[in-house]
Amino acid sequence: MSENILDLNDVTVSFMARRGGTKTPVHAADHVTLDVRRGEIFGLVGESGSGKSTLARLIVGLNSAASGTVVFDGEVLSNKKRPKSLRRRIQMVFQDPYSSLDPRMNVRQQLMEILKVHDAVPDAQRQAHCEKIFAQVELAPSLLDARPRQMSGGQRQRVAIARALLLSPELLVADEPVSALDVSVQAGIVQLFADLRTRLGVTIFFIAHDLAVVRHLCDRVAVMYMGKIVEEGTTSELFANPRHPYTRALLDSIPRLAPNAHEEVVAPEGEPPSLARLPSGCRFRSRCPFATERCVQEEPGLLAVTSGASDSPSTHVAACHYANDLEAYVGRSSTL
């Protein structure tokens, strides 16, 4: 058993985009390298179009890599259709619990079908297994006989999580699992993911656009922009000392609950470019307040962030030429 449950080595996922009659490839994920350790909650944040979902779908085998390798538990995965024995070890929770459940089946039927297909649990124990998983996601057993439309959004998402847990996966890929939910319900689902990791030891690859949720839940975080990882580190490193201008822009953009917050609304300039027409050099430079000529000429690689304070080797990296030169960022939290 290797320490990393998942390694993405220099993976690129390409799609063909049609531009004026000719087809050109665009790279939704562009030479991405990252590792997920067994038992951790790894957060991936970014805006729409950054390639987060592309990576999620790659990990569960719904996308294939144009180059690079996906290594799961020490084994290189091919782009071919995966055997059931592998699929059951990596499961996914989708964003929208309204469209990811079958509306015509009750919950019990949906769960039983999976157990039957994978023949994971002996026939006689299947009902009991469903009830056990239901208890793990904190749903009343009576809801097993409900159809999705009879349930609230939060309950449906718990069913989707139960379905993903049914085959005792080692890796749970959750693609924006709380984005479609009301705030009052969202907190409960975030807490459930934290509890599941503690109780079951399952590794969670958690995708979100909400940095606040990631800060509460994840051990390590990677930030994606236009197909590239631009910053990665432990949650505490990254939030205490964000080094990529894009990460700073994301943090600045989040509306704060503080009263009179309207006196200082910070917003980064411009919009993300099109993947088919990326700027030369650093792909964030068109929106970056610190961009220089070097950023136009040369694409930055991931640079180790040197932190003066600690002696322990830093795992914090940022894809900015000036990651170690820019003034340490003073977040608004410390100025309030």
Next chain:
Amino acid sequence: MTTTSSNEPLLLVEDLCIDVTPVGGKKTVPAIRNVSFQVGAGEAVGLVGESGSGKSLTLRTILGLLPAGIEATGGRVLFEGVDLLRASKKTMKGLRGTGITMIFQEPMTSLNPIAKVGEQIVDAARVKHSWSRSDARDHALRLARHMGIPDPENVLSLYPHELSGGLRQRVMIAAALACQPKLVLCDEPTTALDVTIQAQIIRLLLELKDELGMSMLYVTHDLAVVAQLCQRLEVMYAGSIVESGLVADLFRQPNHPYTQGLVNATPDVDAVVDLLTGIRGSAPTLGHWPEGCAFNPRCDFASAECQSGEFPLIDTGEGRASACIHVEQLHASIKDGAR
């Protein structure tokens, strides 16, 4: 403050009740119950609630945009003294765009997909002004520049599908403001946008509000967005307003357990707490509102009294009001928690 306001608010909603008759002719159910609030000249008021609370329905009622099967059954909606619930079609048509306007959540579905966006701003501008098309086009160009649309000559000649979400929303705002309305109704205009673009649109709305002196009624589920944009806040739950007051006061010391629950459930990016607490259960759906205080099954302070009767908004002084009868217990628990 340069805007002078008379005692009469620009918009006064009084005891508004709305009923919904579901398709298939089932029993009519209430969707809005005795909602009252006001928006003063130049003021920005937030209307916050979860899905199904009736916040969007309230906005649509003001503009007279209720779909078939949904009907206002009581109350008044006074805009500059005119009751919009009883106004003629002609009066409403005259008010839309020039008096009151609306910015919708999803600009992709609210812009006309087969018309160039420039034409759509021009059409909006010509509702009020008897301009020639070329004059209106100049106005549209000025507006587009004002909205921070880069390269406006080019952008205005494009179709909605050719624009990014952020640009589309800027176009929507330009069209909505083309006739300098006094009141802008916003229905979650930033919810579908990425966070960096959301910040840009919020900044734009703040600038426009100050500059044009317009009033704003802003519907959202996001308390933090309200904190940035609004002075006053109305919190809605199951078709009723449960708390109302200044934004700063409500966040500092909520007077309703639901507001308190929402504040606690909103994760803070600047700090980490051990346990993120949601509100147990979920918001009731239309036709299944609990008896008494609709929040009682999810409330930590609920007592036997909460399970029946009416819970109107009661003035608690300092411009605040709450529908909760256990405010003191709530305050005591907040103090305990802080200690």
